[in-house]
Amino acid sequence: MADTLFIGLSLASILLLVALGLSIIFGSMGVINMAHGELAMIGAYTAVLSGIYLHLNLIAAIPLAFLVTAGVGWLIERLVIRHLYKRIMDTLLATWGIALLLQQAIRLQFGATFFGVNIPGLGTGLQNVSLPAFFQQSWKIGDFVIQPYRSFIILVTIALAVATWALLYKTRWGIQVRAIMRNPEMAAACGIDVRKVSSMTFAYGSGLAGVAGVLLAGFKTVSPEMGATLVVDGFMVVVVGGVGSLVGTAAAAGILGEINGIVSLVSNDILARAVVLALVIGVIMWKPTGLFNFKGR
Amino acid sequence: MKLRLTTRGALEAAAYGTFILVILLLPTVADVFWLNRFAKYLVYGMLGIAVALSWGYAGVLNLGQGLFFGLGAYMVAMTLKLQSETSMQQGADTPIPDFMAWNSQPGALKDLCCIAPGSWLWIPFQSQAFGIAMVLLVPTAVAFLIGWSIFRLRISGVFISIITLALVLLVRLLIVDWQPVTNGFNGLTDLGWLTFGGFEFDPYVVPTYYLVAFGTVAVLLLTRLLVATRAGLVLQATRDDANRARYLGYDVARYQVFFFTVSGLIAGIAGAFYVIASEFASPTFLDLTFSVSMVVWAAVGGRNSLLGACIGAILINTIQATVSESEMLAEAWKAIIGLIFVLVVLFLPRGIAGLARDIAMRLAALLGRGTPAAQPLQKSE
Numbered sequence: 001m002a003d004t005l006f007i008g009l010s011l012a013s014i015l016l017l018v019a020l021g022l023s024i025i026f027g028s029m030g031v032i033n034m035a036h037g038e039l040a041m042i043g044a045y046t047a048v049l050s051g052i053y054l055h056l057n058l059i060a061a062i063p064l065a066f067l068v069t070a071g072v073g074w075l076i077e078r079l080v081i082r083h084l085y086k087r088i089m090d091t092l093l094a095t096w097g098i099a100l101l102l103q104q105a106i107r108l109q110f111g112a113t114f115f116g117v118n119i120p121g122l123g124t125g126l127q128n129v130s131l132p133a134f135f136q137q138s139w140k141i142g143d144f145v146i147q148p149y150r151s152f153i154i155l156v157t158i159a160l161a162v163a164t165w166a167l168l169y170k171t172r173w174g175i176q177v178r179a180i181m182r183n184p185e186m187a188a189a190c191g192i193d194v195r196k197v198s199s200m201t202f203a204y205g206s207g208l209a210g211v212a213g214v215l216l217a218g219f220k221t222v223s224p225e226m227g228a229t230l231v232v233d234g235f236m237v238v239v240v241g242g243v244g245s246l247v248g249t250a251a252a253a254g255i256l257g258e259i260n261g262i263v264s265l266v267s268n269d270i271l272a273r274a275v276v277l278a279l280v281i282g283v284i285m286w287k288p289t290g291l292f293n294f295k296g297r
Numbered sequence: 298m299k300l301r302l303t304t305r306g307a308l309e310a311a312a313y314g315t316f317i318l319v320i321l322l323l324p325t326v327a328d329v330f331w332l333n334r335f336a337k338y339l340v341y342g343m344l345g346i347a348v349a350l351s352w353g354y355a356g357v358l359n360l361g362q363g364l365f366f367g368l369g370a371y372m373v374a375m376t377l378k379l380q381s382e383t384s385m386q387q388g389a390d391t392p393i394p395d396f397m398a399w400n401s402q403p404g405a406l407k408d409l410c411c412i413a414p415g416s417w418l419w420i421p422f423q424s425q426a427f428g429i430a431m432v433l434l435v436p437t438a439v440a441f442l443i444g445w446s447i448f449r450l451r452i453s454g455v456f457i458s459i460i461t462l463a464l465v466l467l468v469r470l471l472i473v474d475w476q477p478v479t480n481g482f483n484g485l486t487d488l489g490w491l492t493f494g495g496f497e498f499d500p501y502v503v504p505t506y507y508l509v510a511f512g513t514v515a516v517l518l519l520t521r522l523l524v525a526t527r528a529g530l531v532l533q534a535t536r537d538d539a540n541r542a543r544y545l546g547y548d549v550a551r552y553q554v555f556f557f558t559v560s561g562l563i564a565g566i567a568g569a570f571y572v573i574a575s576e577f578a579s580p581t582f583l584d585l586t587f588s589v590s591m592v593v594w595a596a597v598g599g600r601n602s603l604l605g606a607c608i609g610a611i612l613i614n615t616i617q618a619t620v621s622e623s624e625m626l627a628e629a630w631k632a633i634i635g636l637i638f639v640l641v642v643l644f645l646p647r648g649i650a651g652l653a654r655d656i657a658m659r660l661a662a663l664l665g666r667g668t669p670a671a672q673p674l675q676k677s678e
Contacts, residue, residue, distance in 0.1 A: 032455060064306050080643065083643055084642070084643070089358055089454065089455070090646065092458065092591075092641040093592065093642050094360070094643065096593075096638065097593075097635045097637075097639035098590055099635070100634060100635030100638070101630075101632055101635035101636055101639070102635075103500045104628065104632035104635060105632060106631060108628055108632060195597070228585075232462065232466070232585065235459060235464065236459075239456070267509075268474070270473055270474045271470075271474055273470055274470040274474065278467060280459075281460055281463050281464060281467070283560070283617055284456055284459060284460050285446060285452070286451060288452055288456050
């Protein structure tokens with residue numbers, strides 16, 4: 001049981017990283033980023049490629065993946081999202097198109113296979129990132145087995161969650177983001193460059209997704225479609241936790257991750273997902289603003 | 298309703314007329330193989346109509362339209378499965394789904410009552426009339442219940458999209474998990490043919506194409522008439538400003554529930570037609586990608602136009618099928634459709650229909666008849 005809870009917690013951690021990014025982006029810009037899972041996928045591929053070409057190990061790939069996905073996110077915001085601020089529902093559709101594009105671009109290796117060029121490490125093949133030897137052993141304390149990699153995931157997530165909190169509540173940028181969350185027009189009237197802050201916000205949220213991707217790459221097959229389910233799960237967490245609430249997002253990720261883990265233990269994976277979905281629907285029906293929302297509109 | 302033939306109305310009537318004529322005359326040029334394919338595209342066209350109705354007219358972005366499609370598909374597939382003679386040939390006294398026979402305990406009574414837990418649910422589907430009634434009833438009832446819960450609670454915007462998305466995934470999981478009754482991942486295959494008054498609707502004959510074609514035309518015209526009624530106008534008013542419509546004294550939720558239900562029913566009928574044309578039903582009908590694809594079709598065709606969304610769906614699928622002939626292009630196509638979608642959302646929010654309408658109005662104005670093109674364009678949400 002303790003093992004299950006532990007694994008549940010590590011899964012919840014990755015979910016939290018995905019959801020944090022989504023939540024900040026949705027909270028401050030109202031944008032539903034359907035390409036968020038694909039950003040995580042790009043993070044995972046960054047880990048694979050940097051391992052092959054730069055001989056970086058997984059830990060070193062984390063900051064690199066953060067920068068790469070943040071860059072991609074920044075581009076997406078500049079090229080597409082920026083033009084849709086007046087049509088929020090349309091961002092959902094546009095980012096879905098971007099998601100398809102990114103997924104297919106990786107599968108087609110940026111179109112290189114079209115011209116007969118093959119890039120090792122990209123494409124449909126089943127990639128797996130090898131973990132540093134340090135992570136492959138397991139420690140025992142009494143009866144309790146600690147898998148170092150799972151602990152590492154949890155630690156990275158805690159670190160990033162704390163960093164995000166500090167960014168949002170202790171820096172100038174954070175104050176501006178929170179002002180935009182409350183009221184973009186008023187924030188602009190007070191002299192905040194909403195566009196600039198928004199593209200930074202989008203880039204930061206995307207970067208978090210990239211880190212989640214790297215962590216996933218450590219124990220899951222890396223494939224072009226690995227991000228597709230991630231965005232749905234991430235959104236469930238955001239909605240249950242309450243948009244724009246850091247604590248809520250963290251709690252919701254924990255709750256949904258653990259419920260998933262426990263139900264799959266007593267019955268099966270399929271029913272576990274079904275239970276989570278049913279729960280999410282129930283929460284939206286009962287409290288559309290989320291379980292932990294501080295914001296009254 | 299007074300009939301005033303404006304330039305715009307005349308153009309619209311011409312577009313509808315041309316479309317219907319093309320569909321009905323297609324069998325004179327295409328062989329049965331292509332007709333069967335095209336019947337499926339018409340089904341996708343119906344889905345486009347369903348999406349345009351709920352998204353364009355009601356302002357409700359339903360990301361779970363596949364739920365109703367899937368329900369309709371499964372209802373008709375269950376009754377057609379019992380028309381299949383496979384199980385009788387394998388020694389059963391009454392038709393039972395082959396997968397139940399394969400999975401049953403040795404020595405179990407080979408009858409629908411008790412061959413598998415829950416298999417009794419199949420018993421009424423021995424009657425084809427019951428199956429067809431269920432096609433109409435089940436999606437309608439489910440859509441009504443969902444719509445009623447959502448709109449009575451005044452849930453709006455993104456939250457509706459997330460609820461419908463979660464629902465379609467939930468039902469998909471239940472179907473997959475309920476293996477003994479639904480055959481899980483594999484879905485229902487080896488179906489018999491729909492028989493009506495002694496005529497068997499083999500998917501590869503012309504009358505089957507006409508069955509689907511007439512169905513599509515009927516759905517298209519009825520929906521077009523429906524949105525022009527008073528209720529349809531109230532619905533559009535609600536889309537533009539729900540509170541204003543409420544202050545004007547309309548029970549907004551009632552209109553929303555009604556049209557949400559109609560949209561679900563259309564998707565359910567589409568599912569049934571799809572099964573008749575393609576001879577299988579599977580949980581992939583409830584995949585998220587499929588539901589979002591429908592939205593893509595409607596967006597490209599024109600979300601505010603029933604005909605546009607319908608044509609958009611048919612067009613995209615026809616191109617896709619042509620392109621899929623070569624494997625390399627098929628993969629590239631998915632990237633292209635992603636790109637097209639982004640571009641359409643950015644630069645052509647009213648889709649092909651909006652573009653066609655603008656061009657036609659310009660032309661009409663140039664030709665010097667009717668009102669000039671300078672008129673308020675439909676608001677895109």
